[in-house]
Amino acid sequence: MTTTKHILVALLEDKPGVLNRMANVFRRRGFNIESINVIDTINVGNNELPNLTRVTIVVSGSKTTVAQVKQQLEKIVDVVKVSDIAA
Amino acid sequence: MKMTGAQILCESLIKEGVEVIFGFPGGAIILLYDTLPQYSQLRHILVRHEQGAAHAADGYARATGKVGVCIATSGPGATNLVTGIANAYLDSVPMVAITAQVPGSSIGKDAFQEVDITGITLPITKHNYLVLDIGSLARVVKEAFHLARSGRPGPILIDIARDVFVAQAEFHYLSKVDLPGYKPTLQGHPAQIKKAAKLINEAQRPLIIAGRGVIISEAYAELNQLAETAQIPVITTLLGIGCFHESHILSFGMLGMHGMAYANMAVDAADAIIAIGMRFDERATGKVSAFAPHASIIHIDIDPAEIGKNVRVDVPIVGDAKLVLDALNKLVISAEHIDWVRQLDDWRKEHPATAIRDSEGLLPQFVIRKIYEVTKGEAIIVTGVGQNQMWAAQHYWYDKPNSLISSGGLGTMGFELPGAIGAKIGCPDNIVWCIAGDGGFQMTIQELATIAQERVAVKIAIINNGYLGMVRQWQDLFYKRRYVATPLTGPDFVKVAEAYGIPGLRVKRKEEVVPAIEQAMEEQGPFLIDFIVEPEENVYPMVMPWATLTKVLEEPKKEVAV
Numbered sequence: 001m002t003t004t005k006h007i008l009v010a011l012l013e014d015k016p017g018v019l020n021r022m023a024n025v026f027r028r029r030g031f032n033i034e035s036i037n038v039i040d041t042i043n044v045g046n047n048e049l050p051n052l053t054r055v056t057i058v059v060s061g062s063k064t065t066v067a068q069v070k071q072q073l074e075k076i077v078d079v080v081k082v083s084d085i086a087a
Numbered sequence: 088m089k090m091t092g093a094q095i096l097c098e099s100l101i102k103e104g105v106e107v108i109f110g111f112p113g114g115a116i117i118l119l120y121d122t123l124p125q126y127s128q129l130r131h132i133l134v135r136h137e138q139g140a141a142h143a144a145d146g147y148a149r150a151t152g153k154v155g156v157c158i159a160t161s162g163p164g165a166t167n168l169v170t171g172i173a174n175a176y177l178d179s180v181p182m183v184a185i186t187a188q189v190p191g192s193s194i195g196k197d198a199f200q201e202v203d204i205t206g207i208t209l210p211i212t213k214h215n216y217l218v219l220d221i222g223s224l225a226r227v228v229k230e231a232f233h234l235a236r237s238g239r240p241g242p243i244l245i246d247i248a249r250d251v252f253v254a255q256a257e258f259h260y261l262s263k264v265d266l267p268g269y270k271p272t273l274q275g276h277p278a279q280i281k282k283a284a285k286l287i288n289e290a291q292r293p294l295i296i297a298g299r300g301v302i303i304s305e306a307y308a309e310l311n312q313l314a315e316t317a318q319i320p321v322i323t324t325l326l327g328i329g330c331f332h333e334s335h336i337l338s339f340g341m342l343g344m345h346g347m348a349y350a351n352m353a354v355d356a357a358d359a360i361i362a363i364g365m366r367f368d369e370r371a372t373g374k375v376s377a378f379a380p381h382a383s384i385i386h387i388d389i390d391p392a393e394i395g396k397n398v399r400v401d402v403p404i405v406g407d408a409k410l411v412l413d414a415l416n417k418l419v420i421s422a423e424h425i426d427w428v429r430q431l432d433d434w435r436k437e438h439p440a441t442a443i444r445d446s447e448g449l450l451p452q453f454v455i456r457k458i459y460e461v462t463k464g465e466a467i468i469v470t471g472v473g474q475n476q477m478w479a480a481q482h483y484w485y486d487k488p489n490s491l492i493s494s495g496g497l498g499t500m501g502f503e504l505p506g507a508i509g510a511k512i513g514c515p516d517n518i519v520w521c522i523a524g525d526g527g528f529q530m531t532i533q534e535l536a537t538i539a540q541e542r543v544a545v546k547i548a549i550i551n552n553g554y555l556g557m558v559r560q561w562q563d564l565f566y567k568r569r570y571v572a573t574p575l576t577g578p579d580f581v582k583v584a585e586a587y588g589i590p591g592l593r594v595k596r597k598e599e600v601v602p603a604i605e606q607a608m609e610e611q612g613p614f615l616i617d618f619i620v621e622p623e624e625n626v627y628p629m630v631m632p633w634a635t636l637t638k639v640l641e642e643p644k645k646e647v648a649v
Contacts, residue, residue: 012268013267013268016217017217020206064395068392068395068396071391071392072392074391075391076268077234077266077268077269
């Protein structure tokens with residue numbers, strides 16, 4: 001399977017340990033996070049998404065495994081939404 | 088009126104309909120225990136080890152369909168729950184585990200009996216909470232129960248700092264939860280359901296594989312309708328046993344490593360598979376790449392992360408099994424599939440996996456079959472893990488959902504006794520038989536004291552072969568009979584039972600089996616039977632580990648009807 005770079009953008013509730021929960025999904029799948037960026041949505045001036053945190057993660061993987069990771073991330077109760085914006 | 092945190096917790100549990108709590112006290116949780124006598128609606132069952140509390144809550148939840156609740160103190164109390172929580176997680180059992188934590192001001196300072204239990208249970212809970220503030224306690228309990236029982240059920244852990252139990256606040260119980268990141272999909276996508284119906288209607292050799300999801304969503308009638316309308320044979324996973332009458336003419340048993348040869352052959356030959364509420368576990372599929380080579384696969388599951396996880400799926404449908412099947416049934420046209428069903432019947436005649444051979448000694452299969460006959464198939468069977476579990480799955484026929492309670496995903500030896508306690512307390516009017524191996528039984532044997540103290544009328548059958556039998560079987564078949572660390576010395580189980588005030592019997596001969604089971608049934612309270620069985624009996628049929636499902640090992644043996 002071909003490995004490509006994916007950018008996953010996740011919106012999370014600002015709850016303790018949520019980043020740990022996300023990192024755990026990558027750890028179990030043996031995924032290497034190439035870069036990760038975390039920012040409160042309030043800081044980017046988005047009033048439609050109050051009290052949410054936006055996490056942008058760059059990973060490499062096949063389309064199907066990244067899709068699985070995306071689904072596992074969305075399964076986390078405090079994760080509101082995950083999008084794969086570049087494949 | 089202000090209440091303490093301990094009172095708020097009890098009030099919240101009552102609001103959630105909790106009647107029974109399995110637990111063990113300790114320093115950090117003493118304040119909750121001190122408050123319990125104020126709430127006579129909450130029956131507390133004292134176990135002898137916290138693992139037993141978690142398994143009992145698990146057995147209770149599976150038998151009743153309600154959320155099981157267990158409580159433990161901080162540190163070792165909490166870590167002792169871990170195996171039981173993982174067991175519930177792997178088998179999607181609704182459970183709320185409550186642990187006390189050291190005071191908030193001491194957290195992170197390695198205080199006495201401090202452990203990071205939310206960190207430890209992160210990968211084995213559906214969600215968990217650390218409560219440091221009394222203001223969030225009632226909301227957290229509300230959310231925990233909602234999460235435990237909705238969507239794909241699972242265990243939720245609530246860790247509560249000791250000082251929260253004494254803090255005071257007004258008690259307001261919310262009527263709704265606000266979880267923006269948690270919205271399980273219940274209705275299947277109409278276009279996908281349409282595609283599935285087309286596939287089923289065009290199939291020549293359709294096959295239903297039903298799992299525990301059917302039981303969780305209580306989709307029995309809908310499953311029955313689908314099977315009967317289009318005459319589709321039904322096989323189940325281990326945890327799906329009981330979701331479809333095993334005496335139904337379209338029932339073809341369990342698939343997988345110790346499944347029926349004809350069920351596995353059906354998977355191999357099918358041209359359409361309708362997998363409902365199951366997750367294609369490797370013990371069920373065998374070699375994944377060779378699974379169902381001729382079939383298009385429809386996968387119905389409430390958990391989107393299960394779709395495509397293990398096998399390729401042609402038509403995924405995310406949703407609740409009951410609702411999806413209801414919609415699907417409206418589009419499926421009646422069919423016959425006479426040749427296909429006849430083919431399966433022929434395979435069943437050629438490979439009669441449930442026949443028991445004639446023998447001098449006492450065969451474990453024979454014991455299970457006699458328990459089936461004496462209980463008329465109406466008991467709740469709670470098994471251990473290993474050979475006893477597989478024989479209980481093969482040689483007892485289950486016509487009722489939740490009548491087989493077994494640790495499937497985690498495969499936890501020692502589940503049987505506390506699991507049976509939970510099942511019996513949840514269903515006091517049912518006969519509950521605990522089918523144990525002599526190995527697993529010794530892992531949680533201390534719960535005999537719980538049975539004695541609470542007078543739990545569990546009937547216990549120890550399938551005693553003097554070995555850790557399933558591992559010995561692998562050593563026999565794959566490691567040139569090098570029996571390393573599997574020969575097992577046990578205590579005199581009848582004397583052990585007697586020491587706890589529980590009557591018991593030892594059975595060595597075939598003719599003693601039925602009278603012993605009848606005596607156990609006549610006894611009002613608990614009863615233990617130590618069945619001394621053939622030591623080196625293997626479980627057949629057996630698919631070689633990680634081989635395709637058609638590579639079935641069947642022992643050449645003389646079949647007799649029993």
